[in-house]
Amino acid sequence: MTKQEEISMLKKEKDAVLLAHYYVCPEVQEIADYIGDSYFLSKKAVDMPHKTIVFCGVSFMGESAKLLNPEKTVLMPDAGADCPMAHMVSEETVKRARAQYEDLAVVCYINSTAKIKSWSDVCVTSANAVKIVKNLPNKNILFIPDRNLAHFVAEQVPEKTFIYNEGYCPVHEHMKAEEIKELKNMHPMAKVLVHPECNSEILKLADYIGSTSGIIDFAKNSPDKEFIIGTESGVRYALQKTRQDAEFFFPKTEPICTDMKKVTLDNIIEVLKNGSNEVTGSNQQTDDAAKQTLTRMLELAK
Ligand code: 13P
Numbered sequence: 001m002t003k004q005e006e007i008s009m010l011k012k013e014k015d016a017v018l019l020a021h022y023y024v025c026p027e028v029q030e031i032a033d034y035i036g037d038s039y040f041l042s043k044k045a046v047d048m049p050h051k052t053i054v055f056c057g058v059s060f061m062g063e064s065a066k067l068l069n070p071e072k073t074v075l076m077p078d079a080g081a082d083c084p085m086a087h088m089v090s091e092e093t094v095k096r097a098r099a100q101y102e103d104l105a106v107v108c109y110i111n112s113t114a115k116i117k118s119w120s121d122v123c124v125t126s127a128n129a130v131k132i133v134k135n136l137p138n139k140n141i142l143f144i145p146d147r148n149l150a151h152f153v154a155e156q157v158p159e160k161t162f163i164y165n166e167g168y169c170p171v172h173e174h175m176k177a178e179e180i181k182e183l184k185n186m187h188p189m190a191k192v193l194v195h196p197e198c199n200s201e202i203l204k205l206a207d208y209i210g211s212t213s214g215i216i217d218f219a220k221n222s223p224d225k226e227f228i229i230g231t232e233s234g235v236r237y238a239l240q241k242t243r244q245d246a247e248f249f250f251p252k253t254e255p256i257c258t259d260m261k262k263v264t265l266d267n268i269i270e271v272l273k274n275g276s277n278e279v280t281g282s283n284q285q286t287d288d289a290a291k292q293t294l295t296r297m298l299e300l301a302k
């Protein structure tokens with residue numbers, strides 16, 4: 001029996017569904033039931049009739065799925081797959097802003113721990129952040145943890161005052177604008193599609209800025225045949241699948257999220273067999289508050 005066949009058999013036996021982010025390895029995307037960006041996956045997690053969700057991604061994703069479905073079993077193929085940015089804000093920062101600003105909304109990127117979500121008023125993903133922030137009644141916005149996404153949203157919502165926090169995604173923050181410029185010189189007709197977690201120098205070079213799904217949809221619907229991609233290179237699999245006639249160029253220092261790559265066929269088999277790496281909540285108060293923050297996002301993004 002191949003590993004793929006074993007996974008398929010175990011899924012039936014355990015009534016499990018596999019959700020995967022675009023950044024995991026191609027062989028994992030191949031066997032996933034659903035692949036998507038963080039927004040799509042958080043919505044999917046609520047819709048699934050299965051008893052068990054195997055989340056092929058990093059810990060904040062599994063944690064969010066569990067918060068939204070406390071009655072379900074959520075398994076992480078690798079318990080150590082974490083997003084460094086998800087921890088990059090202190091409670092002190094939130095408390096200070098709450099004390100200093102009236103009419104403040106604390107907006108947290110979904111790439112954050114349940115604890116951080118519990119301090120916040122509403123959650124967002126890169127796919128819905130502009131829409132949600134625009135529609136909030138508050139004048140002042142503390143946007144945590146990602147400063148690059150915060151600046152991107154602030155530019156689209158100039159009527160609000162933003163308070164920033166120094167968090168970032170190492171993969172997108174350290175991408176080199178020089179490497180994108182080199183690619184532009186080599187492929188002058190190519191459109192530059194980048195993720196808003198990228199540093200400001202990269203964002204200035206972009207023809208389109210959006211979530212992983214946004215980037216894939218742009219390429220899918222574009223008449224162009226060459227694209228320079230400024231996000232984690234796992235999206236290549238979905239891009240190439242939707243546009244077999246097009247070419248995709250990534251920076252020569254390949255943007256790789258080592259945590260997303262920890263998910264393998266072997267550890268998926270392992271958790272399906274043993275029920276290991278189950279996501280458990282923290283405490284009831286934190287989980288209730290974090291769930292409210294996520295639920296508010298799902299309502300406001302509709
Ligand atoms: P999206 O898939 O929501 O664009 O997010 C990118 C990311 O960094 C997920 O960790």
Ligand code: SF4
Nearest residue numbers: 058083084169171257
């Ligand atoms: Fe976190 Fe960046 Fe990896 Fe996304 S790509 S999971 S933001 S470290």
